[in-house]
Amino acid sequence: MLRSLLEFSGINPLRLQMSWVSASEGKKFADVITGITKELKEIGPQNAYLREAV
Amino acid sequence: MSIQKLKDEAARALGRKDVKYLIGYKKGSYGFRVSPAFIEPKEDVDQLIMSPLCNMSLVKYVMMEEALPSLTEQAKKPSKIAIVARGCDSRAINLLLEEKGVPREKLYIIGVSCTGAIDQRKIEARFPQVTEPAEVTEENGNYIINVNGQVHTVPKEELLADLCKLCRYPTPVIYDKLIGDKLPTKPFHYDEIKAFEALPLEERLAFWQQQFTKCVRCYACRNVCPLCYSTICSLDSLTPQWLRRSVDTSENFMFQIIRTFHLAGRCIGCGECERVCPMNLPLMKLNRKLAQDAKLLFGYDSGTDPKAKPLLTTFHSEDPQDFIL
Incomplete structure (x- = not known):
């Protein structure tokens, strides 16, 4: 639901991802992280709603 | 009645x-x-x-x-x-x-x-600067409005609150x-939410950025909500501080997302938040989006059955899980 709310308010849903990985599944963990970073690199940095530097 | x-x-x-x-x-x-x-x-x-x-x-x-x-x-x-x-x-x-x-x-x-x-705003726009208490009754789809001794008849559609x-x-x-008599229940429809969802991502982002820039963070939307009754609120919390006190688009966005998400599967759509908002933010658009999701994904209609379990505290094996990769 949070994902669809963010999508509704104009945030790319790929930025919020969730997966179950057990401590013994090292390979799966590496795959998931590689996948997410690859996708995120494609969509680039999020420039909207940047917090102003104080 | x-x-x-x-x-x-x-x-x-x-x-x-x-x-x-x-x-x-x-x-x-x-x-x-x-x-x-x-x-x-x-x-x-x-x-x-x-x-x-x-x-x-x-x-x-x-x-x-x-x-x-x-x-x-x-x-x-x-x-x-x-x-x-x-x-x-x-x-x-x-x-x-x-x-x-x-x-x-x-x-x-x-x-x-x-x-x-x-809608208070609509009637005050129509009859500005009324100081004497006015009386309004409803008759055959019209409002009979008694202002300063004069009687006006206005079609109901023109003054009725949008959410009503x-x-x-x-x-x-x-x-x-x-x-009063029992009135018929109307069917489920969220057409305006569907129409907004169909817009491209950038347009939606631009729309909400413009809206959240207006927010003055008066917290009226939270204070008036009949369902925001927690004594400890993450919007007030200082340790950890989820939100800065400054009023800017980024914090306002976080504020509204947190507020809306805490009403996920709970909001009953009374529209109090929108009514009290001094900046006229379309807050019910966010709330109704989540109400629509609760209905379409989980078949849950908040506030219709006092014996139901709160949506986000329950788990069913048939619940949609496509968000898990």
Whole structure:
């Protein structure tokens, strides 16, 4: 639901991802992280709603 | 619906030994305003009004009640609060019962069938600068408005609050006594949300950025919400500080997302947040989006059944899981 709310308010849903990985599944963990970073690199940095530097 | 019936019923409720006081509506001090009335002696029920101007939710006052310090003192006093509830208020009460926010024994609910409330902004735009208290009644799809001794007839459509046009349950879903006829339930529709979802991502982002820039963070939307009754609120919290106190688009966005998400699967769509917003933010667009998701993904309709389990505290193996990669 949070994902669809963010999508509704104009945030790319790929930025919020969730997966179950057990401590013994090292390979799966590496795959998931590689996948997410690859996708995120494609969509680039999020420039909207940047917090102003104080 | 006759006002005399409501007054009689209110007097009967106040005559009961276990009822402490009654919360209803009374005439406001000026213009088209309506105030909440807290009535203790039976003789004061004549103050009560029920008109299309009654557009505020009274459920919040149930949650704001101060408890006496000790249980023995509490036991001495009558415990029930009588409340005048319209369709949306009754659903808010239902949700509170569902979450065990308030016990059913504490409430005596006088349900009132509601044909919709007037939008304060619309009527004040139409009749500006009214200082004398005005009276409004509804007749055959028109509002008969009595302002400064002059009588105007305005079609209902022009002044009705936008959310009341979308209301699905005009008759209270829970009550001890119902006043007025039962009105039909309307079908589920979220067309305007669907239309907004169909816009490209950038357009939606631009729309909300523009909206959240306006927010002044007065917290009125949170304070007025009948379902925001937590004593510890993450929006106030300083350790950890989820939100900075500064008012800028980024913090405002976080503020509204947190606020909306805490109402996910709970919001009953009374539109109080939007009504009190001084900057006219379309907050119900966010709330209705999540209400639509709750209905389409989980088949959950908040506030219609006091025995249902709160949506986000339950798990079913059939729940959609496509968000897990």
